[in-house]
Amino acid sequence: MRADRLVSLVLLLRQHGRLSATALALELEVSARTVLRDIEALSAAGVPVYAERGRHGGFALLPGFRTELTGLNHDEALALLVAGSRRGAQAFGLGSALASAMLKVVDALPEGHRDTAAGAAQRLLIDPETDLLSRRLVAEEVPDEIAAEVLRAVFAGHKLRIHYAAVDQTPKWRTVDPIGLVTVRDQGYLLATRSGGDRTYRLSRILAAQELAEPAQRPDRVDLDQVWQERSTRFRAGGDQVTVLVRMNPARREELLGTALAVHAEEPDADGWLRLKVTFQDSRHAEWALWQLSTDAEALAPLSLRTSLRTRAAAIATCYGVSS
The missing domain is CATH 1.10.10.10 (Winged helix-like DNA-binding domain superfamily/Winged helix DNA-binding domain)
Incomplete structure (x- = not known):
């Protein structure tokens, strides 16, 4: 250290x-x-x-005390510096290692390349912490010791024992065969198999981790992008999905389609609005998506969704109907 x-x-x-x-x-x-x-x-x-x-x-x-590395052109150095501004490494506990690596890369560049690359990198910003609406994008916290243990098992190809807190469940110990790690919008995931079945674990829900000496049962080579796409597809196809019939302002159509899992039917209504049949991940997802559209959308079915939206609207109206 x-x-x-x-x-x-x-x-x-x-x-x-x-x-x-x-x-x-x-x-x-x-x-x-x-x-x-x-x-x-x-x-x-x-x-x-x-x-x-x-x-x-x-x-x-003292002046002149430095070393230089040739072989990197300006664009290559710039690419490395821009990569160093990304926060994905934080999800895997590699933030400090990345910062240290960037220091070494910048220091090793020839004088001319170092100055121009550093200046150009200041003109580019990748994944800032807030968006245009000043909403802070909060990365999930993963303790360094847990991230390090998971990384060791993934790289060494060893089985991994994790104490995992699934949603609405009591934390349990599981022994898994790690395949790889994925980060999506600052959320880290461990892709693994357990007893031969595919499993995906949120890193922030791993309470403890222990690399085992036993080799993991996994293929020698893996296409993580393909594996992630397949698991994402299965995830969207499973669970407690709910299909909703909604009537909406066509000006807000893209917003709805951006949150729905699938669109099964779409036709114009008599007054120029649209009538769509869409599927959401579950009832909570459907309620959230339609609430964002306010009076520009109306859930026609199922009745349970209409009831939950009406209850929420009534609670809001009551809150603001009483003077403080």
Whole structure:
């Protein structure tokens, strides 16, 4: 751990020229006292780091102390830097490793490539934390020790024992054969088999994990994209799906189709509105989707959905009908 931190410290000084102990501590997520000890260790090892006192002082390396890597052109370096801005690695507990790798890549670039690639990367933003409506996109938290254990089992091809909390169920221990990991909109999933059957586990619901020594029963090669597509299709086809007959404003049609699983029928109504027969994942999904459309959509069937929407609307009306 300390060796990695010392390397990161040197790379930070190479890229920024001069940094205070406080700034280094923030970057490395340690205390300023730890930074000072690390500086002493680097000096003792012969790394030419020196201190400049004063208001704008800090620590710096002697000019010319750097290495360069050839073979990467500007576009390749830019692609790496843009990839480093993505948050998918966070879902697998690789955020710190990715940040460290980006430091090394930037430091190893030739002088001209380093400056132009870093400047160009500042003009691109991938998957920001909020959308245009200022809705914060919250990534699921997966403890580092759990993510590391899952990763080891996946890469080593060993069986994995997990303490898993399924929805509305008491957490249970399961032994699975891991196939791979997938991240979708900052949600991480473990694809595995259990007793020969396909299983998909949300990483954030794994309470504990233990890599076993026994080899996993899985193919040597796998097309994760195909496996994910197949499991997604089966998931949408199963469960407590509900089919809804809805009458709606055609201007909101695309919004409805963006949330429904399937459209079975569509025809114009007498007043210019549309009448559609669509399927949702379950009754809660159907209620949520139609509620977003407000008075631009009316559920005609089933009766249970109309009742739940009416109950929700009545509760809202009651809440706002009483003066505070």
